[in-house]
Amino acid sequence: MTGGQMQPAARATLEDVARAAGVSLATVDRVVNRREGVRAKTVARVEAAVAKLGYRIDAAAARLARGQTFRFAFVLPAGTNSFMTNLTEQVQRTADWLATQRAFIDVLHVDVFDPDVLAGTLEELSPAYQGVAVIALDHPRVRAAIDDLAARGVAVVTLVSDAPSSRRLHYVGIDNPAAGRTAATLMGRFLGGRTGSVAVIAGSLSLRDHTERQFGFHQILSSEYPNVAALPALEGRDDNERTRLLTAELLTRQPDLLGIYSCGAGNRGIAEALEASGRARDVVWIAHELTQHTRRFLVRGTIDAIINQDPGHEARSAARVLLAHCLAEPTSPDQERIRIDIFLRDNLP
């Protein structure tokens, strides 16, 4: 066996470093936390001692001594599709954990699809918040509201839906064009050379994430799978009934329909229409977001694949990024990257 060397079990403390460098606690603290007012020579001496003793800050002690608490606002949609319900629940759980870390989350439910309402909410946010996570809308007023918050020193992360040109600190969510491309590749390959048309059903084409998905989908489908023609996108407004009607009509209108890419919500409507038509097994259907409903459709074989973003991961990531920012601690990009999950019935969690 090629052994790993054992490291000392006891860790060096600030005091050890102070002793080794022949300075006081306070001075070491200044150096370690990069505060000013220390002679360059002293800095060097302390840094040498830090390196020699392998000093690493004790996160628990630092947080305790600082004694600061943080308040974050999570601005989530008032509407209730299953994905958003799951997300809200995960935010709630994250809040339980955060409370343990001296940070507190308030959840504000607003109509995030109305830019004015959303912007208004952000504008009127209590100055007590050091951080905000928001399902954004890429709209001038919303961007301005985010920029105002940022200017006030509030850390803003966008969640699930981004406002790319705003001064948000970070976006917690998937790469939507890539998700669309992923759906297209699955669709193209599952279709295996058959010739016909494929429909795209979005919630609303004024939602950035839906259009981005549709864009990515079309891009790959048209360039790589010339055998299938992508139909112009339909808008179901994320509403089950409306989406059902749209799908039913689509199925009668397009006898050559091979597949459906549903890049928004309203999947229960699609399932109903597909099952009523008797073509559920023939039409390849790819949907977004693993929920209790889409899971059922996937297991049953009505949905062929689900593209997912993990709401639990997103909620935790938003909280971690906000907290790390407030504590001036680093984050690990690797850990915070939200994956584009692909679920088949075989790899369901």
Next chain:
Amino acid sequence: MTGGQMQPAARATLEDVARAAGVSLATVDRVVNRREGVRAKTVARVEAAVAKLGYRIDAAAARLARGQTFRFAFVLPAGTNSFMTNLTEQVQRTADWLATQRAFIDVLHVDVFDPDVLAGTLEELSPAYQGVAVIALDHPRVRAAIDDLAARGVAVVTLVSDAPSSRRLHYVGIDNPAAGRTAATLMGRFLGGRTGSVAVIAGSLSLRDHTERQFGFHQILSSEYPNVAALPALEGRDDNERTRLLTAELLTRQPDLLGIYSCGAGNRGIAEALEASGRARDVVWIAHELTQHTRRFLVRGTIDAIINQDPGHEARSAARVLLAHCLAEPTSPDQERIRIDIFLRDNLP
């Protein structure tokens, strides 16, 4: 907007609870941490105060006061396929973070494929370790060694490869039969009804994860895709050269070969043989683990899909589970579940 109510920004401390319940700090501590020796009546009084004030323990203060440090051993393979190299690197990074949490990781590199060497290492592990993460082998001696550690009160988690009937605390890794089934569904669907044979190339059939994957693969393929015949599994010993030879021979022997499921390592060998044969674009190839090499093959179109387990997630999860166990803190199963990732070239991280 349906407002979320603001919670008090300042949190209740143990002392607040003590005052409210009319008892001392120590008593509250006993109740909160479920230690014995408190009258039921007092317990009730304290718990009422806790509920009333919404008291939540301050994790930082608790850890600091306990002042205990932990040492964990990570037993990883000495061999160097890309996946294991990545894993080692991620364990290293996790160690940096853990050091901040008063916990220290030593990495021991051993030949984990030799049950006696592995068991020997576990048996002789310094008693200084409170926790061990090990890429296990499902072998009697290894199981016994794990059980001994567990009996000594050492927390053992198996990593990537499990020893299910041992007394390990937890398994950090994917469901391998499910991974095999996932590969089969992708294979079957990508093949789209074509008729021919499909090969399975494993590292070694005495590795539990490889056989489990192969089992899951065969299961779905034979039941759902009668058009393709699965060939008996080949063993490439996770060695590139040997796997290249095996694959080259396979390609000449089986002119009707439609697909390859590579459920172990040695993928560079497969790529070479496939590309040399000129059939790289025709043969559907599904491999495991996203590495610098498999990524290249996927982008290039030689590999059609990669089934992955995230080594970063695995390293962090192992560390979190071990630490939480030592601190008697709860873990979130949701967060610790290792996903079976599917990567196409479109959703690569």
Next chain:
DNA sequence: CTGTTAGCGCTTTCAC
């Protein structure tokens, strides 16, 4: 059974 008290390692005034 319950209370008192001395820290844990760091940050933060406030002096020098």
Next chain:
DNA sequence: GTGAAAGCGCTAACAG
């Protein structure tokens, strides 16, 4: 520029 000292909220040892 640098140092001394008072906590942060909790745990654990010891008294009662």
